[in-house]
Amino acid sequence: MDRLLARYPFLSAAREAVGEEGGDMVALVADGGPPVERAVERVETCLREGTVGDPHRDPRTELLSYPVARALVSLVDEPVLVRRYADAEARTAHRRFTADLDDDRELQSARGQRISLRRLLAEFDLSGKVEDAPEGYRITVGRYLSLSGEDWRLVARPLADGWVPVSREELMALLREAVRERVAEGLPQAVPEEIADGLADEVAGVESLLADRSPPREFDAVAPELFPPCVTSLLARVSEGEDLEHHSRFALVSFLVSMGLDAEEVEAIFERGGTGAETAAYQAERLGDDGRAAYAPPSCEAMEALGDCVNPDDRCETIDHPLSYYEAALDDAGTVPDWRETGGSILDRLSGD
Ligand code: SF4
Known part of the structure; x- marks a missing residue:
């Protein structure tokens, strides 16, 4: 043999x-x-x-x-x-x-x-x-x-x-x-x-x-260009100054906290649009540290039910959670630069500025 x-x-x-x-x-x-x-x-x-x-x-x-x-x-x-x-x-x-x-x-x-x-x-x-x-x-x-x-x-x-x-x-x-x-x-x-x-x-x-199986919680890098379409869409709405509904804000903030962003970093993102920064920072603070382990963002099924699943792509067919999407995207991309090392704003990185 x-x-x-x-x-x-x-x-x-x-x-x-x-x-x-x-x-x-x-x-x-x-x-x-x-x-x-x-x-x-x-x-x-x-x-x-x-x-x-x-x-x-x-x-x-x-x-x-x-x-x-x-x-x-x-x-x-x-x-x-x-x-x-x-x-x-x-x-x-x-x-x-x-x-x-x-x-x-x-x-x-x-x-x-x-x-x-x-x-x-x-x-x-x-x-x-x-x-x-x-x-x-x-x-x-x-x-x-x-x-x-x-x-x-x-x-x-x-x-x-x-x-x-x-x-x-x-x-x-x-x-x-x-x-x-x-x-x-x-x-x-x-x-x-x-x-x-x-x-x-x-x-x-x-x-x-x-x-x-609970969604993955540890990631090697924060790479905004690999975020799932639903999160990218929520970030775009925030940058345009839209005051998100509670469930949408929770989905976005809990995703960002799962990426390892702290309350200050989350607040900076919301400040760009001029709406909801204080609430988002408070939410991030409560979700951070111990909360990070307890509160994952909603599953794809829940996101869909709440109308937050936007522009799903081919990868979405293979996963059941936005964090699994991100994990798969990171796996496929190989080595990617971490947002913290390259500096700048997450919103700028998403818009290619
Ligand atoms: S299928 Fe899941 S990861 Fe993809 S856009 Fe919808 S909620 Fe986001």
């Missing part, structure tokens, strides 16, 4: 290996043995920690747990789970291949488990499209654009004959995105009834974990 395929089960060669090792999937699932247990762990850990956890010591179990986890995610059939699962597989793979590629010691025990850059590039149609360059690598514009998403713009990037220079870290991030796309591809998939029956208890377990 190829250990490398167990560590990287999204590789195309792994599909064939699953067929050879797995035999009858219906029987495998009905058996409920280690591959099913590890599949549940893969999915639950993606919700709890944002990774798929440590690999099982038995490579066959590890390999077979991947298609079972995909079936489980498909049966739960929630966009937020598909997104988090694909992110978690990609994050885990990124850690593994970064370590593999950084570590050029040929330890006997690890021989055959490590992936090479050449193989990764070939897997994702990047052979001949990534080359060594003086400062790291260069990648063709077409593949750069397809993998970098809208947040890694070409602005300020030197372009030469259709190539874009990227650092090693950026190349690793592009490969992570390629893995994320590969994992998300085809999810949710159709699952035969017999397999669905065999996974009924596991599906119920994941559904209940999903229902209990």
